Amino acid sequence: MDVKVLLVIMMSAILVNNYVLSQFLGVCPFLGVSKDRKNAVGMSVAVIFVMLLATVATWPIQHYLLDRYNLGYMQTIVFILIIATLVQLVEIVLKRYSPSLYSALGVYLPLMATNCAIFGVTITNIKGEMTFIESLVNALGAGTGFLLAMVVFSGIREHTENADPPPSFKGIPITLFSVAILSLAFFGFSGVIENMFG
Amino acid sequence: MPILVLSVICLIMSGALALTNHFTWPVVEEAAAERAEAARAEMIPEADGFILLETDGLPKTVTEVYNTANGTGVIFMVTATGGYGGEFSLIIGFGPDGTIIGSNVLADKETKGFGDRVFAAVNEAEAKGERFDGVAGATVTSKAYRRAIEDALEAYETVKGALS
Amino acid sequence: MSRLNILTKGFIKENPVLIFLLGMCPALAVSTQVSNALGMGAATTFVLLGSNTVIALLRNVIPNKVRIPCYIVLIAGFVTLVQMFTEAYVYTLYQALGIFLPLIVVNCIVLSRAEIFAQKNTVFNSILDAISTGGGFTIALLAIASIREILGSGTWFGLEIPVLAAENIPIFVMAPGGFAAFGIIVAIINKVSKGKALKKKEFGCEGCPSAQTCVKGGVE
Numbered sequence: 001m002d003v004k005v006l007l008v009i010m011m012s013a014i015l016v017n018n019y020v021l022s023q024f025l026g027v028c029p030f031l032g033v034s035k036d037r038k039n040a041v042g043m044s045v046a047v048i049f050v051m052l053l054a055t056v057a058t059w060p061i062q063h064y065l066l067d068r069y070n071l072g073y074m075q076t077i078v079f080i081l082i083i084a085t086l087v088q089l090v091e092i093v094l095k096r097y098s099p100s101l102y103s104a105l106g107v108y109l110p111l112m113a114t115n116c117a118i119f120g121v122t123i124t125n126i127k128g129e130m131t132f133i134e135s136l137v138n139a140l141g142a143g144t145g146f147l148l149a150m151v152v153f154s155g156i157r158e159h160t161e162n163a164d165p166p167p168s169f170k171g172i173p174i175t176l177f178s179v180a181i182l183s184l185a186f187f188g189f190s191g192v193i194e195n196m197f198g
Numbered sequence: 199m200p201i202l203v204l205s206v207i208c209l210i211m212s213g214a215l216a217l218t219n220h221f222t223w224p225v226v227e228e229a230a231a232e233r234a235e236a237a238r239a240e241m242i243p244e245a246d247g248f249i250l251l252e253t254d255g256l257p258k259t260v261t262e263v264y265n266t267a268n269g270t271g272v273i274f275m276v277t278a279t280g281g282y283g284g285e286f287s288l289i290i291g292f293g294p295d296g297t298i299i300g301s302n303v304l305a306d307k308e309t310k311g312f313g314d315r316v317f318a319a320v321n322e323a324e325a326k327g328e329r330f331d332g333v334a335g336a337t338v339t340s341k342a343y344r345r346a347i348e349d350a351l352e353a354y355e356t357v358k359g360a361l362s
Numbered sequence: 363m364s365r366l367n368i369l370t371k372g373f374i375k376e377n378p379v380l381i382f383l384l385g386m387c388p389a390l391a392v393s394t395q396v397s398n399a400l401g402m403g404a405a406t407t408f409v410l411l412g413s414n415t416v417i418a419l420l421r422n423v424i425p426n427k428v429r430i431p432c433y434i435v436l437i438a439g440f441v442t443l444v445q446m447f448t449e450a451y452v453y454t455l456y457q458a459l460g461i462f463l464p465l466i467v468v469n470c471i472v473l474s475r476a477e478i479f480a481q482k483n484t485v486f487n488s489i490l491d492a493i494s495t496g497g498g499f500t501i502a503l504l505a506i507a508s509i510r511e512i513l514g515s516g517t518w519f520g521l522e523i524p525v526l527a528a529e530n531i532p533i534f535v536m537a538p539g540g541f542a543a544f545g546i547i548v549a550i551i552n553k554v555s556k557g558k559a560l561k562k563k564e565f566g567c568e569g570c571p572s573a574q575t576c577v578k579g580g581v582e
Contacts, residue, residue, distance in 0.1 A: 021537060022537040023391070024386075024387050024388075024390040024391035024537065024540065025387055025391075025465075026387070027386045027387045027390060028384075028386055031386075073215055073216075073219045073442055073446060074215065074442070075442075075464070076438045076441050076442045076445065076464045076467055077208075077212070077215070077435060077439060077442060080434055080438050080467050080468070081431070081434070081435065081438075084430075084431065084434060113434075114468045114470055114473060116465050116468040116469075119464075119465060119467070119468050120461060120465060123461050123465075124461060127460075127461065167552075168549045168550075168552040168553040169545075169549050169552075170552075172383070172545075172548050173545040173546075173549040173552065174545075175545075176541050176542070176544050176545030176548065177541070177542060177545045179541045180538045180540075180541035180542040181538070183537045183538040183541055184533070184538040187536065187537070187538060199425060200425035200427045200428040201428065203423065203424060203425055203428065203432065204428045204431055204432055204435070207420075207424075207432050207435055207436065208435055211435055211436065211438075211439035214439065214443075215439060215442050215443070215446075218443055218446055219446060222446040222447065222449070222450040223450075225450040225451070226446075226449050226450045229450065229453055233453075
């Protein structure tokens with residue numbers, strides 16, 4: 001197993017191909033929840049958790065079931081059902097065995113089933129023809145990237161909330177412009193990662 | 199009862215998809231074959247037809263080898279691995295004298311932009327007859343590309359005897 | 363609600379993207395070119411037509427308890443059909459939309475129309491609603507894509523625009539430009555309607571019709 005390859009996958013998923021800021025996956029929860037830092041962190045942790053679980057569940061099914069029996073066309077239906085079921089299961093398990101974790105993450109779990117970042121990760125793993133380990137690293141990286149974007153942006157939003165932009169830009173437009181600038185900042189990472197592990 | 203309805207809906211939907219796939223899949227495959235054929239024709243325009251060579255002992259990244267009917271060159275289909283987004287497929291053409299006449303990307307899963315820059319740089323280096331050493335800021339992709347070309351060169355040595 | 367009203371409301375007055383701020387991921391991701399935006403709009407409209415029709419047809423058959431999973435299966439089915447057809451007949455579009463084609467399944471616009479409209483209305487009205495919502499989604503994508511393609515590549519629908527083609531601003535076709543272009547459009551809507559048009563003053567789950575669906579779907 002080449003550690004360097006894994007590091008590159010991880011770092012590029014976090015910084016260069018950041019799911020929210022450069023791939024446009026999970027924009028809705030990102031804009032909706034980043035207003036409050038505590039929620040932002042809770043939501044992101046739940047995202048990382050479900051992304052990893054979804055990868056563990058979907059990768060073997062794609063490779064040992066769908067590919068083997070030429071059922072590639074069932075991918076969308078099967079994956080979305082797996083994710084929806086998984087979310088329900090996690091909720092039931094957490095409720096019963098870990099009430100403290102449930103109270104921290106529980107509210108975000110139902111939102112995961114229709115979170116395109118999660119579905120996106122599982123599909124990217126397959127499309128990129130990654131191995132199981134690479135897929136897990138990619139999922140972890142994507143989730144961590146989501147967390148990073150969330151935390152950074154919740155900090156920025158505290159300032160834009162108190163700013164006084166022209167009336168037409170109040171609220172949503174100024175938020176979108178802040179994301180654009182943050183996305184621009186992440187753009188700068190694109191040359192760095194590959195050279196880092198050259 | 200509710201579970202029954204859900205199961206029936208799942209079954210009917212799967213059936214409908216299987217049926218549609220039965221009709222669209224041949225079209226998909228035919229179109230893919232046509233695109234590959236077009237890419238080969240673009241690489242060696244003088245060729246009057248391509249023949250798939252069955253050869254053992256090639257590097258395992260080389261998926262297919264095509265000889266030309268009129269001896270105007272050889273074409274290798276190579277899968278480059280270790281890039282940024284997994285794998286990408288390359289088509290590499292050799293002239294009758296054994297020099298690389300061109301290379302192109304077929305299915306590109308690399309990050310858009312970077313990959314393109316690397317591919318442009320490789321083609322430019324080839325046109326000048328230079329060795330391609332990489333593009334600043336895209337080392338991993340560059341290396342994957344260079345390895346693919348090296349594999350193609352190795353494969354050419356293997357099949358050389360079987361040509362003509 | 364009159365039929366004419368159902369058919370027209372989604373285009374401008376209740377535009378799913380520009381007014382309700384739903385389905386932002388595909389709206390931002392595929393709006394680099396007008397042609398891709400049109401393709402995505404058509405694909406999503408097809409899925410909406412299919413899911414709205416079938417869900418309205420089965421509205422008395424599907425038990426309330428499992429309705430969300432049923433809707434998801436139906437929507438995923440229609441998404442897969444679109445994937446198959448585009449891969450077979452419009453391969454360039456299939457490549458251009460990439461991962462965002464299967465992602466139509468998690469586009470909250472589609473699920474929210476099933477939950478808000480199709481499960482309570484007749485088949486005919488649901489078809490009108492699908493045309494209206496899909497049309498509105500397409501219009502929004504075209505608007506964002508026009509800004510991005512004209513400023514970013516100096517072209518519109520692939521046609522070169524004399525002066526801009528030489529003086530383009532490539533950042534507009536990249537990720538930051540997507541957010542900025544969307545911000546510009548929302549600001550223009552605010553200006554024109556004097557801040558009254560937007561149904562949501564802030565991002566958040568409160569205003570999102572599928573938030574209720576998500577929450578309900580999870581708790582059962």
